[in-house]
Amino acid sequence: MNHNNSQNNILKTENLVIGYASKKHQIVVASNIDLELHQGELVGLVGANGIGKSTLLRTLTKVQEPLNGSIFINDKSLAQISALELSKILSLVLTEPPASKNLTVLELVALGRQPYTNWIGSLAPEDISIIESALIQTNIQQLKNKKCFELSDGQLQKAMISRALAQDTSIIVLDEPTTHLDMYHKAYILKLLKTLAKETNKTILFSSHEIELAIQLCDRMIVMTDSQVISDDPCNLISQGIFNQLFPEDMIAFDDKTGSFRVNK
Amino acid sequence: MPNHTTYKFPFTILVVTLFICFLGNISLGSVSIPLSSVFKSLFASIDNESWHYIIHNYRLPKAFTALLVGSGLGISGLLMQTLFRNPLAGPFVLGISSGASLGVAIVILGAGIFGGSLAALLVSKWSVVIAASFGSFLVLLSVMTVSLKVRDTMAILIIGLMFGSITAAVVSVLSYFSSAEQLQQYIFWGFGSLGNLSWNELLIFFSIYLVGLIMSILSIKALNTLLLGENYAKSLGLNINQSRIIIIIATSLLAGTITAFAGPIAFIGLAIPHMVRQIFTTANHKILLPAVFLFGAIVMLICDSIAQLPMSDYTLPINAITSLLGAPVVIWLLVRKRKMLF
Incomplete structure (x- = not known):
């Protein structure tokens, strides 16, 4: 694979500093x-709880401002991309469920087309075919008339991913998409x-435990530790x-050969 | 949102029912007028002048008022439930009705403090309308100012309730110092009334109502996006603050003028959207908004017909009828469905 080809580089950060700023001081x-x-x-x-995975994702998706440094999407500074423009480049799957559980799966997925529809949200034939293929890609066509409150956690997560697909963006960012799911559904x-x-040749970035x-x-994996944020091929990282x-070594150690963690007894 | 079901059948039923209820409403009243004469008088003048007068200057304006009140309150309830992500939100949770009550209380109950001729001037019909509009607008303006600073919609909901408590307290203080006559006048306003509007007053009512209605229709897409929650809505490119202000202004125009002209009318705003969701199983506002419009108008016309107590000289307070009908519906929904969704 040709990861270092700069032509297909889609999201890039330079000297990025993330954190929270109040009037008096900054928390980096x-x-x-x-x-x-x-x-x-x-x-x-990946990274331990509280290390700043969510803060990084929030900064990369323009939910919050970076303290310093810059973010480029398609070589354009994120600060100069409007909300509507960004909605056609980057879609989100958050940890929160949709506010209204009364939505049907079809309605939920169709809302992904909002950036492209007219003032009242009418769907063109093209929108409908994109919605259909988003349902097929996530294998939830048979659920499309179910209401969100009738779905299991795994089904709801698939519906949310399908909605992000319908938004037709080159980047999808997911915040902990595997929480609350069993082993099978995680995989x-x-x-x-x-x-x-x-x-689909999309860039998909997700945080996970x-x-x-x-x-x-x-x-590729981005590993956040106390001292650094490093990004590379998983094999190189190992x-x-x-x-x-990642974790205190006297408690949990990583076994290179099996690629798994062992708890020290 | 896709409409694979266009709900043509329920919409046809609702439109037909609305016509029947409208005609039924103008046929019923304390003076019994034969149905054929009622129809005839709508299109031509009839021999019996007093019947003609009753229908054209009393029953028709009242039926139109009922139509505007029911549809307007229903729509503002729908808007509030989506905006505040709360199935129990209604047009009055923002303190709109308590603001109106405060304005009216100051005019009616406070008139005694000014005394003499000024009091007579103050307690005219228009001053009540203006006071109610002014009161609801002031409360709304405060809520909006707060909503620009506080970004959490749940907090705005609670602040609206707090404004309600403050105005209620001021009203109690005012009523403590006022005469029995003034108190009675205030209480009668609180009963709500759909009658007593002239065509001119109705025209002004309708103009403001129309602005609110158009703003609601323009918000349909934003309302659908807000069903996902504010974070998702933002990621879909929606300008949250702008949409929120338009929705709040639309609600206040609708609910504010209705309260000003017809008094505080309970439960319609809360119950109508939930009743509509039992028929139209969609969350799409493109379907829900017209459905709530029709259903709200129908329910209000029926409530008004009941309030007239057909064949008798009594007119019951409309506010009591809507509560007697609305409260059991909300209880039934909670018991039957176990949960209220929006």
Whole structure:
């Protein structure tokens, strides 16, 4: 694979500093973040609780401002991209469910077309075919007339991913898409993301605590530790011993050979 | 949002029912007028002049008022439930009705303090309307100012309720110092009334109502986006603050003028959207908004017909009828469905 080809670099950060600023002082969550994400990559963001994964995702998706440094999407500074413009480049799957559980799956997925529809939200034939293929890609056509409150957690997550697909963006960002799911559905969702990245050539960035699954499936991983934010191929990260720095080593150690964590007894 | 079901059948039923209820409403009243004469008088003059007068200057304006009140309150309830992501929100949770009540209380109850000829001037019909509009507008303006600073919609909901408590307290203080006659006048306003509007007053009512209605229609797309929650709506490129202000102004124009002209009318704004959701199983506002318009008008016309107590000289307070009908519906929904969705 040709990861370093600068032509398909889609999201890039330079000297990014993230955190929270109030009037008097700044709280820096992480600094010196230099990332490069490419087209068609599945990227997993991992790190311990409270390390700043959500803050990083919020900053990359323009929900909050960076403290310093810059973010480029398609070589354009994120600060200069309007909300409506961004909605056609980047879609979100958040940890929160939709506010109204009275939406049917079809209505939910169709809302992904909002940036493209007219003042009253009428769907053109083209919109409908995009919605249909989004339902097919996530394998939820048979659920389309169900209401959100009738769905299981796994089904709802697929519907939310389908909605992001319908938004037809080159980047999809998911915040912990595998929480509340059982082993099977965790693997299912991550495999689905892998397939989508490959087939649609979208860049899919997700944060997760499923490090072992992410190592097996991701094209690239971003690892956040206390001292650094590093991004590379999972194999390179293993050989550099990065995963050992994730958690206190006297408690949990990473086994390079099996690619899994062991609790020290 | 896709409309694979266009709901043509329920919409046809609603339109037909609305016509029947409208005609039924103008046929019923304390003076019994034969149905054929009622129809005839709509299109031509009839021999019996007093019947003609009753229909044209009393029953027709009242039926139109009922139509505007029911549809307007229903729509503002729908808007509030989506904006505040709360199935129990109605047009009055923002303190619109308490603001209007405060304005009216100051005019009616406070008139005694000014005394003499000024009091007589103050307690005219128009001053009540202006006071109610002014009161609801002031409360709304405060809520809007707060909503620009506080970004959490749930907090705005609670602030609206707090404004309600403050105005209620001021009204109690005012009523403590006022005469029995003034108190009675205030209480009668609180009963609500659909009658007593002249065609001229109705025209002004309708003009403001129309502005609110158009703003609601323009908000349909934003309302649908807001069903996902504010974070998703933002990621879909929606200008949240702008949409929120338009929706709040639309609600206040609708609910504010209705309260000014017809008094505080309970439960319609809360109950109508939920009743409509039982028939139209969609969350799409493109379907819900016209459905709520029709259904609200129908229910209000029926409530008014009941309030007339056909074949008798009594007229019951409209506010009591809407509560007697609305409250059990809300209870039934909660017991039957176990949960209220929006």
